[in-house]
Amino acid sequence: MLFFLKANIRWLSGGFLLLFASAFGQTFFIALSGGEIRAAFGLTHGAFGGLYMAVTLLAALCLAWVGPVVDRRPVRHVLLFTLPLLALGALGLGLAQSLWFFLPALFLLRFAGQGMLVHIAYTALGRWFASGRGRAISISALGLNMAQAVLPLAFVALAVWSGWRDIWLLAAAVLLLVVLPLAWTLTRVERDPQHGMAAGTQPQAVRDWTRSQVLRDPIFYVLLLGMLPPAFISNTVFFHQVHLSELRGWGPEVFAAAFPVYAMVTVANLLLAGHLVDRLSARALLPFYLIPFGLGLVLLSLVDAPWSAYGFMALYGVSDGFSLALFGALWPEVYGTRHLGAIRGAIVAMMVLASALGPGLSGALIDLGLGFPWQLAGLGAYCLIITLPLLAARARLMSRLSPARPA
DSSP: OHHHHHHTHHHHHHHHHHHHHGGGGSHHHHGGGHHHHHHHHTOOHHHHHHHHHHHHHHHHHHHHHHTTHHHHSOHHHHHHHHHHHHHHHHHHHHHOOSHHHHHHHHHHIIIIIIIIIHHHHHHHHHHHOBTBHHHHHHHHTHHHHHHHHHHHHHHHHHHHHSOHHHHHHHHHHHIIIIIHHHHHHHHSSOOOTTTTOOTTOOOOOOOOOOHHHHHTOHHHHHHHHHHSHHHHHHHHHHHTHHHHHHHHTOOTHHHHHHHHHHHHHHHHHHHHHHHHHHHHOHHHHGGGTTHHHHHHHHHHHHOOSTHHHHHHHHHHHHHHHHHHHHHHHHHHHHHOSTTHHHHHHHHHHHHHHHHHHHHHHHHHHHHHTOOHHHHHHHHHHHHHHTHHHHHHHHHHHHHHTOTTSOO
């Protein structure tokens, strides 16, 4: 592992930085301002969730259209317009005094942050690494874990001394003055995917599917049923964390303090998942990784005590650690790397779409009177039940990718 780190520190650091910076457009960070945003613009839970869903849907559509640019342009060139757009979104959120300015700013955060930066990072890592892809993705994905551990606590601490708007202005400055030049430096050299491979080691040959072929593959949609729940469900929970805390009588520090627990568990399982992906394959692990998440959601739905938030975050961390490794490794493993940018552009668009639908639908259900704990129980049941279709899909993939069968 130390040799792998030393030989690939530039590219691993680049992926780490991009995934860390994507946090400024992720729901868990935006939701930290959720109460103040609703108060500033006079929005109910359902109205805010609906607007959030609509903006994110638009971001997903744009991402599906723009995503293939990563196949045609160097990573550093794509970052030259992505990071300034994310900074502009943070600046706009900090300055917005009306919905007419708030909504475009929110769109830029969702499109450039959760959308493009995640898409760029995972596409680049999937293409840069053949052997050791699982380790590369697991190490780089620690950037998002670090952001989830550090930024919520930093936000709460800074909010004591300044308003929520000032924090977003600070985020814009950091993105432009620190992240952009550092990201350019780290990604200006493209990596040969065969670099660092042991002599005689060859990755398994995989047919390079086009995006249109992937979208016609029935197994693709079963895989999505297993890969999209973390985005859909976690965004739902984090978006309405303030509402859940109010229902339970918890202070804002309960979820904020639970994030480091989640981050530590995620890091451990992310590194474990990277090792297992390289040894067993992503498709072999896929059917089982949602089980801890499902158990955590059931726990959070049934237990009112604050410790349930910590228990949920720990169990979610197990699944999310595997999810981050699987999300990067599964698609090139199944569909090849030649058209990975176009394929992943569609996948990330669907992920962003799922992350939008969760808060919007849940907010509408809250307004209609369906309690949020009941919703959590239903989502937990889904995570447990989906194991069976994923086992069937894994069997089909094992047959398809068997060396005895021509591509």
